[in-house]
Amino acid sequence: MQAHPHVKILGTGHAVPEKILTNADLEQMVDTSDQWIIERTGIRTRHIAAPGTGVAPLAATAARNALRDAGLEPQDIDLIIVGTVSGDYKFPATACLVQQQLGLERAAAFDVSAACSGFLYSLRLAESLIRTGDFRHALVIGAEVLSSQVDWSDRNTCTLFGDGAGAAVVGPSSDGRGILAMHLASDGRHSQLLINPGCGSANPPSPDNLHLHAIRMEGREVFRHAVAAMCDGLDKVLAKSGARLEDIDLLIPHQANLRIIQAVGKKAGIGEEKVYVNVDRFGNTSAASIPIAIDEARRMGHITSGQLVAAVTFGAGFSWAAGLIRF
Ligand SMILES: CC(C)(COP(=O)(O)OP(=O)(O)OC[C@H]1O[C@@H](n2cnc3c(N)ncnc32)[C@H](O)[C@@H]1OP(=O)(O)O)[C@@H](O)C(=O)NCCC(=O)NCCS
Incomplete structure (x- = not known):
């Protein structure tokens, strides 16, 4: 098979559950x-x-919305990667369930566990695999139902998260557009600062440890590391690609918290008008955050053909990632 020098996003889509939880609803549930x-x-x-x-x-x-946007059929897909930490089951992979729901039989399908960085990690993998020539069209999805892991009596975490999914169809590019640079990084020394300690082999479910099966977070520490790491990721992709900060048309930071988003924009030196925000309506959807934002920004005309978009993310692990994409 022929190796491809570049890989681009051919279409995007997103989906969120109908039910909306407001801050007023949360006021009825916890002291907030x-x-x-x-x-x-x-x-x-x-x-x-x-x-x-x-x-x-x-x-x-x-995924169906992304395929429609790309003008492709499910049968055109030979690779499905889902970034998620809230898959339907411990196994099999959610990617296999998506494959079945799309009516596909032979595409390779697997999940990536990189928390809020799951979409960009998955995109990097898809890019590498397509570049080898072994795969042609990939569905890259970030999807979470983190509401299933929230302790709804913990006001420190229950206000923050939302559910949703975002998808991109990616394939070879011959016009110089597409993924110009990516950077992935992790630091496992901080694994305990943002964690769901339950559900795994360290604390298998038992009637005595149900309290462990929920998200725990040291909010201030996470905040501090998030800003530094996302700015570091942005520096890295700019250096790798040779692009300048002023070339960026839109920065899409992980939508965890408006103050983190604003701090990243300020530290990076990018004006507010170029920083995409939808956290007010979606909360933190973890791996779904970046692809939902990319899709929404495209559909609202904030990303048009030829524009340069930087996406930066940070999450549990800690893991973080950045991507520079020419649309
Ligand atoms: C969680 C976060 C919003 C808390 O904001 P903060 O300004 O750091 O608040 P603090 O941690 O200083 O807490 C201040 C007080 O507010 C309280 N508090 C926490 N959640 C609250 C809520 N929903 N409503 C009311 N009070 C709340 C705390 O109990 C604390 O009270 P105390 O001083 O009596 O102990 C913030 O730290 C944050 O966003 N961190 C990053 C979280 C994140 O994005 N995680 C995912 C990354 S991928």
Whole structure:
């Protein structure tokens, strides 16, 4: 097979559950207020999946929307990668469930566990595999139903997260557009600062440890590292590509918290008008955050053909990533 020098995004799509959880709803559940949540996080609403519905249906809907946008059929796809830490099952991979829901039989399908960095990690893998020539068209999906892992009595975390999925169809590029540079990094020394300690082999489910099966977070520490890491990722992709900061038309930071987003823009030296924000409506959708934002920005005309977009993300692990993409 022929190796390809460049890989580009051919289409995007996203999907969120219908149900919207407002700050007023949360006021009824824990000791919090709309004012506190808006001031500290910028979040006003988030979409929440019905209990027990899993993440695969959302991922499959986002994938269908991306395929339609790309003008391709499911049968054109030979690789499916889903970035998620809230898959339907411990195994098999959610990517295999998406494959089944799309009616595909032979595409390679697997999940990537990199928390909020899951989409950019998956995109990097897809890019590498397509460049070898062994694969042609990949579905890269970031999808989460983190509401299934939230302790709804913990005000430190329950206001922050939302559910959703975003997808991109990627394939070979011959016009110089596409992924110009990517950077992936992790630092496992901080693994305990943002963690769901339950559900795995270290703490298998038992009637005594149900309290372990939920997200725990040292919010301030996460905040501090997030800003530094996302700025570092941006520096790295600019250096790798030779692009300049002023060449960037839109910065899409991981949508975790408005204050983190603003701090990244400020530290990086990018004006507010070039920094994409939708955390107010979606909350932190983890791996889905970047692809939902890319799709929304494209559909709203904030990303047009030829523009240079930087995406930066940070999450549990810690893991972080950045990508520079010419649309
Ligand atoms: C979680 C976060 C919003 C908290 O904001 P903060 O300004 O750092 O707040 P602090 O941690 O200083 O907590 C201040 C107080 O608010 C309280 N508080 C926390 N959540 C609250 C809520 N939802 N409503 C009201 N009070 C709350 C805390 O209990 C604390 O009270 P105390 O001083 O009596 O102990 C912030 O640290 C953050 O966004 N961190 C990053 C989280 C994130 O993005 N994680 C995912 C990354 S991928």
